[in-house]
Amino acid sequence: MRILFFAESLIGGGTERRLLELAGYLKNNRWDIKIVITDNIIHYDYAFQLKIPIIPMERKVLKKDPTIFFRFYRFCKRFRPHIIHTWGKMTTFYAIPASLLLNIPLVNSQVADATIKENLQGFNGFIWRINKRFASVNVANSQAGFNAYGLKSSQGRVIHNGIRSQRFENLTSKQMVKQKYGIQTPYAVVMVASFTEKKDYHAYLTLSREIYNIRKDISFVAAGHGPLYEAFRDKVSAKGPETFIFIGRTNDVEDIINCCDIGILLSHGEGMSNAILEYMALKKPVIATNAGGTKEIVKNGVNGYLIDNKNINGIVSLLIDLIENPNKREEMGEAGRKTINRFFTVEKMGAAFLDLYEIILENNNLN
Template identity: 45%
Template sequence: MLNKNKIRVLFFIGSLRSGGKERRLVELLTYLSNSGRYEIFVVLTLSEIHYNQFLNLNIPYKIIQKRWRKYDITVIPEFYRITKKFRPDLIHTWGRNQTFYALPSSIRLKIPIVNSQITSAPPKLNKLSVNSLIDRLNFRYSKIILSNSEAGIKAYTPPLEKSKVIYNGINLDRFSNLPNPTNIRAKYKIETPYAVVMVASISPNKDYRLFSEVARYVTSKRDDISFIGVGWYIRDDSEYNRLIELTKSNPKFIIPGNINDVEALVNACTIGVLFSNKTIHGEGISNAIMEYMALSKPVIANDAGGTREIVHNNKNGYLIDRITVPELGNIVIELVDDEVKRNSFGKASETIIQNSFTLEKMGKAFEKAYEEVLELKQFKQKKPTQLMEIY
């Protein structure tokens, strides 16, 4: 049996800016804090915290200021000092570099690492790259490796004997008592009865070019459908500037950037889409797609990575592959026009979330992983005479 005292867990992530991995951690921290079984400390390497939900939890945290942009080994001694002072039972890492920085602390202080660095399923990996070398080290010295999709395990190929899949869990309370959709549509200048939303960062991993081309095609044929893309961006980024220029000539194409009321906006829209750059990126389980589904929206997304583990073609949406812009645009128009199918897809989406992707289900799975690691640690620490008594 585990010690009845609180389990001390040290979490290590790059930042808490808007993103799927970051949202997932905040949801987990909410669950663990509410359980009363854990003493938690969070370490960041960037001061970006976009989730007020995290601040409201009043969890102690520390930011290690990086000196270098990438592979900053100066983080290692500072993280060691924090670890030695906090004396955690577990170190739970949320990123490739964070896991790497935690290895010396884990090895020297004999604290097991729970590794949650796998959150995507890239189509190609360079096995000779520095990143792949770091991955192999991380996997070797982690006690358990957790991916949020089966596709992630297949892509990164960690040792299967210590790998598990824990699907994202979503806090359904986030979708209660949302503002009136009419007010939200007015706020974001959506003047049409139907709207297609894409929640995604404006980054190379996402295909905003496809989103904008589909928007141009559909809005040239229909005056009752708008397209709105929201997510984190870099102000001087060329793709962001290109999208802003498109909004000037097409009032039905809207790019408000990063927003704080994503749930309310999705609730006010008709269809949720997620187009990824399949040549370099494969989604794990997308939090954006989960939000669409929790709000009973049909989904259109790439047939790649972990998306096919949550979106079921022609059941709660469409998985697309090698499709032209007109074909994709016509799918959007067909869904808008077919209210029965749209509602059927939306209901199926909501049911999938309630059955397989709740916060409670995810939280319990993480707790089970913690217990397995701690039980193994306690077993290995027993003296030989104690082992004889067991047998």
Template identity: 40%
Template sequence: MFEKKTTRIIFFLGSLRAGGKERRLIELLTYLKKKGNYKMMVVLTEDVIHFPDFHKLGVKCTVLEKSLSKYDPTIFYKFYKVCKSFKPNLIHSWGAVQSFYSLPAVKMLNIPLVNSQITAAPPQAMRSSFSKLIDNANFKYSKLIISNSKAGLNAFSPPLEKSKVIYNGINLNRFKNLPTSEEMRSKYGIKTPYAVAMVASISPNKDYDRFVRVAEKVTALRNDVTFIGIGGYCDGDEKYKELVDLTESRPRIVFSGVIDEVEALVNACDIGILFSNKEVHGEGISNSIMEYMSLAKPVIANNAGGTSEILRDKVSGFLVDEESDDELAAMVLELIDNQEKREGFGQKGREIIENVFSLEKMGESFEKAYMQALSSTGYEVETFQEVYSNNF
């Protein structure tokens, strides 16, 4: 057996704020760090890190401060200089803008680009002509284009010969040794026997209005259920202010804002909900749904983007389309009242995560992708094949 060869990779994204693709990258870094044969650097364009676990990894992080505008052209050269210094074997980008910023380094330094910018499945009408031009340039110069859902590939239509789907993987160790449900319920003001959570940023992509309407219907009928919204928002956001104002007269509808203990709070709840705004957004593979299922919680979510690729209707929860608010409220109450169904859906969801969406499966798939991207560069592919053949 040959000795393992160290592969140098730059991961390029906007920030590490709380979000789905950011969590996915943290999981991948965790996996690769344990392998021991990757030299990694994370490059950001905003100095925002919401994940304490990232600092524990010991991966070098560089921030390219923008000095001009949202689309600062100086980043092209700044990123090129980072690549000249670090000498990566691969660039792995995690956003359309970052993929575009990387193109001079990709072309001038002959570095393969693995492009993971497809993380959702937006309606075609929501994609501007400018965005499509950027996407076409990115896809042309990418060695591989990776989507986290089949729906994402259908939405963006990259060249199929260099595109593939790698589903999100989740580190199940995150859900061990959590604080007790009693502790979390007390901390966040949940005083009822049952609780329903929606983990999602307060943004146009998520349908918190629907969540609130369903919550109002259920809490009007029952006094034993609390609904809690968990997720980030922009300072001064009018929607968040509206939601918080609403809770003042409805003590069984709660909004936590950004917290570091999402897993523990979801674990203290009984049902996970995700309503997406299908008019403007389609999910890739939602990290929120993955977290619900990892914690063996039944899920109610609308059929937006790739959600049908992870949530099995009437097996691990309810996949909904045009159901009325009354029908959705009835689904919540059915799961509350039927413990056997609630726990059965939850256990089936956990099995789906273990079998399809594990961190190991995602990590191995990315390693294969890296090997494929490097195969045409003269990199010692035989080393990879010899070392990893038993694992693949």
């Protein structure tokens, strides 16, 4: 079977990671896969390791380039995929004419968050309504996102993210990773997230400063990049604390999480966070914002804590309690690993997509 993935790029984001994990699973199941991207940016080494053809279809003049409609149609006419699977707002929109004219089912995986105000208004809302109407099925990676976007069971399905266990094997020693990134304290917490408005690095910085006023033996690691990265780094450089460490864009995310003691994610609404799944896969207790799809992963008091970003004092208390109680960290970490093994493996995600593809193809043949 032939499948065509269509995404804006393969930058170091959660959606792109999910796309590649699924592509690897499908390749192992003997699917013929091609990936088309509208920005020739590839941050994941795994994209090259898969040896799946990646075809740049770059925008020539405008950011929303109308020529992509025709170029994508021509590509589909040559490749003749059985399914088009899109991974973003504009790529889904660009794929609609090819899907309709060539009678190719369209799977739309643009719902990867649960913050909808800006996504359902104005131009974004217009595009979403068109995409939802013409996609064969709309896939959300969390029940929270499914509900937030107003999807019905007849229009879509929830398929949670899944991760490969092989990513967390044969890691670099914790001591070497700490030396590499200048983590000099006995303890460290980490937040893996892009520097965008949706991630609450301001709360993370405030937390680090409150902790620094109490004790100096905990580093706060920030692993990620994005449009707000430079300004935020300058802000911390000017006022500290010295225990706040910027990693930037990295392919060492597994090693970095592994050398830390606690995983944190403060945000303004997630779909299904890959960072939280990675924390749990490496047996780290999680402290995360009680919003969006996070509560579908984190069970409060079992494998982590669900918190309110504004309650910094409460987060301080939870974090210090975890640092001072290694047995509790270990118990929560073990519970997190069990959560991953039971619900969030790439095999479980891949099987769910295969089931969905089979249903879509069967319905398409009947029609």
